[in-house]
Amino acid sequence: MHEMSIVEALIEQVDHELHRAGQERHVVEIHLAVGRLSGVHSGSLRFAFELLSPGSVVEGAQLNITEPRAACRCRDCNHTEPIDEMVAQCPKCGSGNVLIEGGRELTLDSIELEPYET
Numbered sequence: 322m323h324e325m326s327i328v329e330a331l332i333e334q335v336d337h338e339l340h341r342a343g344q345e346r347h348v349v350e351i352h353l354a355v356g357r358l359s360g361v362h363s364g365s366l367r368f369a370f371e372l373l374s375p376g377s378v379v380e381g382a383q384l385n386i387t388e389p390r391a392a393c394r395c396r397d398c399n400h401t402e403p404i405d406e407m408v409a410q411c412p413k414c415g416s417g418n419v420l421i422e423g424g425r426e427l428t429l430d431s432i433e434l435e436p437y438e439t
């Protein structure tokens with residue numbers, strides 16, 4: 322499963338960020354952006370996370386996934402439309418001269434740590 326290696330890399334990245342920041346607090350939440358055209362299934366990602374997080378730095382953390390949409394921009398009629406799936410033609414004029422923007426990202430947006438004990 323492709324998502325397993327993504328989550329492995331993600332956990333490594335979180336670990337790296339925590340070390341770099343010198344943090345030893347627990348991670349309570351991780352925010353991920355998974356573009357709708359990235360080919361990554363967020364359900365499988367959650368499943369992989371459940372399997373891989375125990376014993377790691379993200380054990381017990383919530384996985385928060387947003388799925389940014391892509392946009393199709395037509396170079397002929399200048400029409401721009403948000404899309405959820407790859408398109409080859411402009412939805413308005415049918416031209417094949419289109420640019421697909423965004424929607425392919427797979428990024429770790431933020432890491433939330435537990436509050437400092439007071």
Ligand SMILES: [Zn+2]
Pocket residue numbers: 395396397398399400411412413414415416
């Ligand atoms: Zn068009």
